[in-house]
Amino acid sequence: MKKRIVITGIGLFTALGHTVEETWANVRAGKVGIDKITKFDDPNIRAKVAAEIKNYDPEDHFTKRDARRMDALTQYGVIAAREAYNMAELEQSQFDSNRFDIILSTGIGGLNTLQDTQTTGLQKGFNRISPYFIPMSIGNMPAASVAMEMDLHGQAFAPITACAGGTDAIGIAYRNILHGYSDLAIAGGAESTINQLGVGGFAALRALSTSEDPKRASIPFDQERDGFVTGEGSGVLVLESLEHAKARGANIIAEIVGYQSTCDGYHMTAPDPEGTQAKRAMRECLEFSGKKPEDVDYINAHGTSTPLNDKIETEVIKDVLGDHAYDIKISSTKSMLGHGLGASGGVEAAMTVLTIRDQFIHPTAGLQKPDPECDLDYVPNEGIASQVKLALSNSLGFGGHNATVAFAQYQE
Helix, strand or coil: CCCCEEEEEEEEEECCECCHHHHHHHHHCCCCCCEECCCCCCCCCCCCEEECCCCCCHHHCCCHHHHHCCCHHHHHHHHHHHHHHHHCCCCHHHCCHHHEEEEEECCCCCHHHHHHHHHHHHHHCHHHCCCCHHHHHCCCHHHHHHHHHHCCCCCEECCCCHHHHHHHHHHHHHHHHHCCCCCEEEEEEEECCCCHHHHHHHHHCCCECCCCCHHHCCCCCECCCCCECEECEEEEEEEEEHHHHHHCCCCCCEEEEEEEEEECCCCCCCCCCCCHHHHHHHHHHHHHHCCCHHHCCEEECCCCCCHHHHHHHHHHHHHHHHHHHHCCEEECCHHHHCECHHHHHHHHHHHHHHHHHHCEECCECCCCCECCCCCCCCCECCCEECCCCEEEEEEEECCCEEEEEEEECCCC
16 A cells, blocks of 8 residues: 655745735635736846845844845745744654755755855955855755755755756655655745846747836736746645654644656747656556546646646646636736746645645736637636645756646545
């Protein structure tokens, strides 16, 4: 009999809240966390809006010394991990720290540190840069920092699969526990790239929306969509074997029942127009879970608001679910929180688990003019109470990375 893996903790740090419940309340209400960029002012960059973390003071969470040695990416990851750990009511005496994994993705790494250090080097000389430049900028540091703070010694790993990274992190943690390598894990993703280098880079790719209206910039499945909006933050889950969770009397929020990851092998940035491998990721995730297409109640879509993604993802869902695709609810968290890159899979998995917990589906905000080629039920503008026993979360990343994870309502 296949080992069962459950979710016992959630952590969120986003443009709509510094905690799980604050973020979830705002997302349920369809609030948009996107606004004019305040972190820099560069008239030459065409993208003008982003989903920035608001009212954030690092010294509310870290000592001044520690904050100076951590990129915002790492700070966000640690904050969300703390919340998830606390929600799970974990105590060191309840687990073997050698069997506790920390798997946190980032799409790019410490880009704020990279930009700031380059500026310092050019202005003052590269012999004057911070000795902490390397450890602050490398992508494994969120996972390593959580391990150090919480005294954990399982696999500390940073999967770098672009915008699918957070989902892959959760999937890898799931497989580690499933196959007996670990008992529990903190898994998800973190990102902080709202600076000239990050926004300028995506704008140069013509990947970002150029709308200056925060409510009409990230509009997945809308016929006027013209690109994604950069977001930042972190989203993580605590995964735990059912027997381990029961032994310590943990509160079980939901169950993770499937995962699959594939690669298009097609193009650096564009998805395969046939969606062949994205379909396989969804289909094999479902097959592994032992569920059928008609069992799916909800999909948290990748839903980026780019012309190609939303059209192709719609076709992928139709192909995998058949006629049942028209019976389910689908929504895009990115319509409110922007695209958190390596964090997005973690954030959206958390949203999917909360959907199951509360039996409430959050809306796709800003969907005013439905694209005729995107003709499924994307829950436009207002959330809805709905029975959700099985839900999928899709992620698709640059380089052709596809990942799907399946969550179910927990039953004895």
